[in-house]
Amino acid sequence: MTNYITNGIPCMVNNNSQERPLRLAILQRVCPGYRIALFSALSSDSRIDAKLFIGDDIPGSKVKNATNLEGINYEKYKTKFVKLRERILPWHEGLILDLRKFNPDVILCEGESHFLGYIQAIIYKYLFNNCVALVHWCFISLPGWSKVGGEGYRSVIKRYFRRFFDAFLVYSSYSEQCLLKLGQPPEKIFIGTNVGDVEKFFNLSDSLIDSPQEARYRLGLPERFTVLYVGSLESVKRPHIMLDLVKMCDNEKYNFVLLGSGMLLKQIRDRVINENLANVFVPGRVREELPLYYRAADVLLIPGRGGIVISEAMAFGLPVIVHQADGTEYDLVQNGTTGIHLSTGDHNDFRNALEFLLNNQSLCTKMGLMSRQIIESRFKTNDLVEQIVNTAYFARDHQNNLKRSRGYIDVIKSKAKWCLKLLRGYGHLKPSVFVKKQWYGNNYGGFFICPEFLNSNSIVYSFGIGEDISFDQAVIYSHNC
Numbered sequence: 001m002t003n004y005i006t007n008g009i010p011c012m013v014n015n016n017s018q019e020r021p022l023r024l025a026i027l028q029r030v031c032p033g034y035r036i037a038l039f040s041a042l043s044s045d046s047r048i049d050a051k052l053f054i055g056d057d058i059p060g061s062k063v064k065n066a067t068n069l070e071g072i073n074y075e076k077y078k079t080k081f082v083k084l085r086e087r088i089l090p091w092h093e094g095l096i097l098d099l100r101k102f103n104p105d106v107i108l109c110e111g112e113s114h115f116l117g118y119i120q121a122i123i124y125k126y127l128f129n130n131c132v133a134l135v136h137w138c139f140i141s142l143p144g145w146s147k148v149g150g151e152g153y154r155s156v157i158k159r160y161f162r163r164f165f166d167a168f169l170v171y172s173s174y175s176e177q178c179l180l181k182l183g184q185p186p187e188k189i190f191i192g193t194n195v196g197d198v199e200k201f202f203n204l205s206d207s208l209i210d211s212p213q214e215a216r217y218r219l220g221l222p223e224r225f226t227v228l229y230v231g232s233l234e235s236v237k238r239p240h241i242m243l244d245l246v247k248m249c250d251n252e253k254y255n256f257v258l259l260g261s262g263m264l265l266k267q268i269r270d271r272v273i274n275e276n277l278a279n280v281f282v283p284g285r286v287r288e289e290l291p292l293y294y295r296a297a298d299v300l301l302i303p304g305r306g307g308i309v310i311s312e313a314m315a316f317g318l319p320v321i322v323h324q325a326d327g328t329e330y331d332l333v334q335n336g337t338t339g340i341h342l343s344t345g346d347h348n349d350f351r352n353a354l355e356f357l358l359n360n361q362s363l364c365t366k367m368g369l370m371s372r373q374i375i376e377s378r379f380k381t382n383d384l385v386e387q388i389v390n391t392a393y394f395a396r397d398h399q400n401n402l403k404r405s406r407g408y409i410d411v412i413k414s415k416a417k418w419c420l421k422l423l424r425g426y427g428h429l430k431p432s433v434f435v436k437k438q439w440y441g442n443n444y445g446g447f448f449i450c451p452e453f454l455n456s457n458s459i460v461y462s463f464g465i466g467e468d469i470s471f472d473q474a475v476i477y478s479h480n481c
Contacts (some may be wrong), residue, residue, distance in 0.1 A: 055079035111138025238304030441471030
């Protein structure tokens, strides 16, 4: 038996050694680097037979496969790309055929980001395997959206297709609350907080012997309170706030470091030069030196959207300042304990948070230690694996219960039809001879008779209560009998 918990209620599913492992198909656009540890763990888990189905890198985006997928049971497809306004939707050629070969019990779908993927899963279910269970894996709604679930035609489409799923694996407790507001039953919702390969960052942190001061020295950073930004440089992440904060803070007390690449990289570098922001450092995207920058930093600041970077920085022992990221901040950033979760997210809010940590550096260090501790205790890769396995077993059992319910309903319908036939057979005279018939009399008092057997010598017995003799008159007039 496997125990699982949904919405705080303990449940059990039967996956004892007598049964074969649950067959789990995972549909993703690609397999990024931060998912390697997760999909490797799922591929080797004895409770499930997991297989990852992915496609080609999406052109002109950061959605790309990791270079080394060793240890993962996967299938990769040639991909067609459908452009829908500003979005590029991948269609994996041959996916449905391979799903038929794999014959999964459960399909875990990468939510709206892979819309055509879960359309293919639905097609497979209703054309080839109506017993398969579907699980939706997504953030559902982002903090700050004016309406839960979004607005416009996309929200209508998403709401329609949610009806096809047996369970939902959501990124955070914030996502769970959004799904509840959208009318989904609580027992179908599982929280798998969306974190990166935190064990990798534990190891990187533990293997780095440099102190924060030594790391700053090696990177050529002045000995100041260091604020770090990590992520792509694009408008939704609001990196420009980092530059605005420079003018609001004491330049002699802070370093502001922006790591990442993207459309705004040149614009940010030009602004640093033109505005003479001497305490701002924009090295771009770094790989080898990333652990050193994490060690050199005092705090991670997320001015806009973000997600995976929160858990990575916390695994390195950094507190986090955040306003509205991807919802995982509601689980990871405990205000005053592992960081500061801002209420408004305006410039003054960010400045005040930085000044508070600058003036309380011992508390800042303690927050960093608590950040790592909470990741180690609750949000490791194995914790996410457990939630995925639990969700899959729940979805399978939910689908089996529906199948049994449909079976019971079909039996009841069949019995009801049989009873109706029986009642009709005894309640009415059923004809055994079929002849030509004709109606005699008016609509109220008439009857059918066979005119071929009547003539002037015939005798018709007609009796009853009432005054309507239209039948008698019609027979006499037609046959003179």
